[in-house]
Amino acid sequence: MPIERADALALDAADPLAGFRDRFTEPEPGLIYLDGNSLGRLPRATRDRLVEVIDREWGGGLVRSWEHWIDLPVRVGDQLGTALLGAEPGQVLVADVTTVNLYKLAAAALDARPDRRVIVTAADEFPTDLYVLDGLAAARGLQVRVVAADPVHGPAPADVRAALDSDVALLCLSHVGYRSGALADLPGLTAAAHEVGALVLWDLSHAVGAVPIGLDAAGVDLATGCTYKYLNAGPGAPAFLYVNRALHGLARQPIWGWFGQRNQFTMAAGYDPEPDVRAFGTGTPAVLGLVGVEEGVRLLAEAGLDRLRAKGIALTELGIALTDAWLVPLGFDVASPRDSARRGSHLTLRHPEAWPVCAMLIDAAVIGDFRGPDGLRLGPAPLSTRFVELWDALDRLRSLVDAGEHHRYAGAARRVT
Amino acid sequence: MPIERADALALDAADPLAGFRDRFTEPEPGLIYLDGNSLGRLPRATRDRLVEVIDREWGGGLVRSWEHWIDLPVRVGDQLGTALLGAEPGQVLVADVTTVNLYKLAAAALDARPDRRVIVTAADEFPTDLYVLDGLAAARGLQVRVVAADPVHGPAPADVRAALDSDVALLCLSHVGYRSGALADLPGLTAAAHEVGALVLWDLSHAVGAVPIGLDAAGVDLATGCTYKYLNAGPGAPAFLYVNRALHGLARQPIWGWFGQRNQFTMAAGYDPEPDVRAFGTGTPAVLGLVGVEEGVRLLAEAGLDRLRAKGIALTELGIALTDAWLVPLGFDVASPRDSARRGSHLTLRHPEAWPVCAMLIDAAVIGDFRGPDGLRLGPAPLSTRFVELWDALDRLRSLVDAGEHHRYAGAARRVT
Numbered sequence: 001m002p003i004e005r006a007d008a009l010a011l012d013a014a015d016p017l018a019g020f021r022d023r024f025t026e027p028e029p030g031l032i033y034l035d036g037n038s039l040g041r042l043p044r045a046t047r048d049r050l051v052e053v054i055d056r057e058w059g060g061g062l063v064r065s066w067e068h069w070i071d072l073p074v075r076v077g078d079q080l081g082t083a084l085l086g087a088e089p090g091q092v093l094v095a096d097v098t099t100v101n102l103y104k105l106a107a108a109a110l111d112a113r114p115d116r117r118v119i120v121t122a123a124d125e126f127p128t129d130l131y132v133l134d135g136l137a138a139a140r141g142l143q144v145r146v147v148a149a150d151p152v153h154g155p156a157p158a159d160v161r162a163a164l165d166s167d168v169a170l171l172c173l174s175h176v177g178y179r180s181g182a183l184a185d186l187p188g189l190t191a192a193a194h195e196v197g198a199l200v201l202w203d204l205s206h207a208v209g210a211v212p213i214g215l216d217a218a219g220v221d222l223a224t225g226c227t228y229k230y231l232n233a234g235p236g237a238p239a240f241l242y243v244n245r246a247l248h249g250l251a252r253q254p255i256w257g258w259f260g261q262r263n264q265f266t267m268a269a270g271y272d273p274e275p276d277v278r279a280f281g282t283g284t285p286a287v288l289g290l291v292g293v294e295e296g297v298r299l300l301a302e303a304g305l306d307r308l309r310a311k312g313i314a315l316t317e318l319g320i321a322l323t324d325a326w327l328v329p330l331g332f333d334v335a336s337p338r339d340s341a342r343r344g345s346h347l348t349l350r351h352p353e354a355w356p357v358c359a360m361l362i363d364a365a366v367i368g369d370f371r372g373p374d375g376l377r378l379g380p381a382p383l384s385t386r387f388v389e390l391w392d393a394l395d396r397l398r399s400l401v402d403a404g405e406h407h408r409y410a411g412a413a414r415r416v417t
Numbered sequence: 418m419p420i421e422r423a424d425a426l427a428l429d430a431a432d433p434l435a436g437f438r439d440r441f442t443e444p445e446p447g448l449i450y451l452d453g454n455s456l457g458r459l460p461r462a463t464r465d466r467l468v469e470v471i472d473r474e475w476g477g478g479l480v481r482s483w484e485h486w487i488d489l490p491v492r493v494g495d496q497l498g499t500a501l502l503g504a505e506p507g508q509v510l511v512a513d514v515t516t517v518n519l520y521k522l523a524a525a526a527l528d529a530r531p532d533r534r535v536i537v538t539a540a541d542e543f544p545t546d547l548y549v550l551d552g553l554a555a556a557r558g559l560q561v562r563v564v565a566a567d568p569v570h571g572p573a574p575a576d577v578r579a580a581l582d583s584d585v586a587l588l589c590l591s592h593v594g595y596r597s598g599a600l601a602d603l604p605g606l607t608a609a610a611h612e613v614g615a616l617v618l619w620d621l622s623h624a625v626g627a628v629p630i631g632l633d634a635a636g637v638d639l640a641t642g643c644t645y646k647y648l649n650a651g652p653g654a655p656a657f658l659y660v661n662r663a664l665h666g667l668a669r670q671p672i673w674g675w676f677g678q679r680n681q682f683t684m685a686a687g688y689d690p691e692p693d694v695r696a697f698g699t700g701t702p703a704v705l706g707l708v709g710v711e712e713g714v715r716l717l718a719e720a721g722l723d724r725l726r727a728k729g730i731a732l733t734e735l736g737i738a739l740t741d742a743w744l745v746p747l748g749f750d751v752a753s754p755r756d757s758a759r760r761g762s763h764l765t766l767r768h769p770e771a772w773p774v775c776a777m778l779i780d781a782a783v784i785g786d787f788r789g790p791d792g793l794r795l796g797p798a799p800l801s802t803r804f805v806e807l808w809d810a811l812d813r814l815r816s817l818v819d820a821g822e823h824h825r826y827a828g829a830a831r832r833v834t
Binding site: 025027028033035038039041042047050051054055057058059060061062063064065066069096097098099100103123126127128130131132134135136139226228234235236237238239254255256257258259260261264265266267268269270271282283284285286287288289290362367369371372414 | 442444445450452455456458459464467468471472474475476477478479480481482483486513514515516517520540543544545547548549551552553556643645651652653654655656671672673674675676677678681682683684685686687688699700701702703704705706707779784786788789831
């Protein structure tokens, strides 16, 4: 039975999160934005809060505003951890970028397992994760053991387990893969690493705000992730990091900075780190970015992670059904797991001319993401994407490709992101 | 001859930079802000630009805006380097916080001198600098040789030279000391380090935008600094780093990230860093902060560093003269160099009850900075401080202390900054 536009409209009518779309500013009329997992939309509350912070707190309060800014990394970290990570307060800090946090956390883990020589990760992990691990391994003479990854389902749990042995210091993986959206078995793989005495570090960049995450329940050691995707915190907003309470005071990070120092404003000589997650801070927090994270977390918490997850599944299910009906006959493949329990909140389609297709869609007011060599990644953010937009986008896609329109984009210049 | 208020007004009338005050938003009427070296004021152009970036580029352009955001770290770095650092384009990047940059740069220097075992720095350096160096030394089994520092004039050049030998890998110092404002002999000490084959890393946080800096001319190897002081880039805006062209491709930093990767958006496996300063990037640039840096640099460049330096000297000279006339009899000391050629743009006064004095001044609408144990630091930013404000502030200070008002603040709670 064909899926009509009216069906998508009916899904929107029944959507308990539908009202959240008005909590965001609108770009140009008619634009269909399916790139929420590269840069989330601008929440209206964030816009207003940023202007207030700029005008009143910076312009008016000046240095006096540090009296309350100083607590932002921990306060926002606690909000984020409680609402979205399944983390009790005191274990999450908003600081630095994901790359720097990966470095700090992985280095701390390696220092905590000084007699072990191996880091385990998987192919198709986000490049910066692999680079960071390679850099640490090169500096310390360690080995990075890279588990093969299925392009759709990611690394097979059995392969990860097979790579774990008593020489492994650290297992580092993404909870949701950035290419296919494959959702890893976070509790199972965490337990497997612990069985051999290794620590785990999860990159939650494509998971946070889209799928439930239970860091405390799973006994995860370390985690980090960015905030400019489903958290809608803005371009280059600071990342977060999680350090399980059991490691506080034990795992020490390599970048000894004054924002990790106990009683930092006594300006004492001699590094004496905070006894908790604050020891993973470095320098002066990015206030505007932190405010963006706080507002973004507030919106997601109000929506509720269960409803977000349910809508994320419904959106990607609709996308898969329409792809099967319309796009597979035109040469597209579904390159994300078909089992929603194994999929995050984005949907990747494979097509040999994925870049021309992506460029064509941009001109047709549909913003997706090209992920080479042949992926078209659609990230319908549950908080702000309507079912009918996804329907319209894929309808536009089928019409254009059916008409051979994408061939006109064969030489289109690559976008940078 | 007493310095009358009319004399200060005359200095303002003759000040070629006087008009720049209107380029900043005003906090509450009557506030005298002498803490520009902890957090600079909000430029009106920055305010407007930030709102435009938030509304139009983030809210409207969404991920498409990365087409031009992607160049910000290098573009703003070049502007900053050319206008304020004496650095030819291609050597300055705006990225991360000062602490993380110190770490990356110092680690790169140590890797470039693998057979040397010593880092030289000085007592009274900013705490985060000392912590970072201690952390690197601890991780690598190196020694940090800490040169004694005079509380007013900083480390004596002869003492620094005496600490330099063929076992020194790195000399790391501040160009302007954060406590007393002592201005180091950057060219001379750079040459001295090079004579023994060491590399130099300068922390320019309290110098940039306040004093002329000739990094290329002095052959400086590495430098970093923050942007929220005299650059007025906003709370937690990203820092900058400088890597001399001669080190490009040779000095490699330890945090291998995708924003240091050649052709990063091909998402290739295997770290292959950019051949230039971009190799010192890590993760996604903080767009709002970068915009603040760009606008801040624009203002300073328009004012001109020579005029800024001249006014900075004139302001601190006025402060010293008034201190001698009014405050020394009340128990204050000048704790900054009296020779303007050896002083940056802030003035530190010593008083045994410096904290109560500082707290009292805040209630009297004069914002300075307490730097323990006994320092009151006044940072009259040349771009935005009027001579008469400094006169009024010190006049208020002498009246209040003369009346014993500061004793009422003996138990005042410490501000965090």
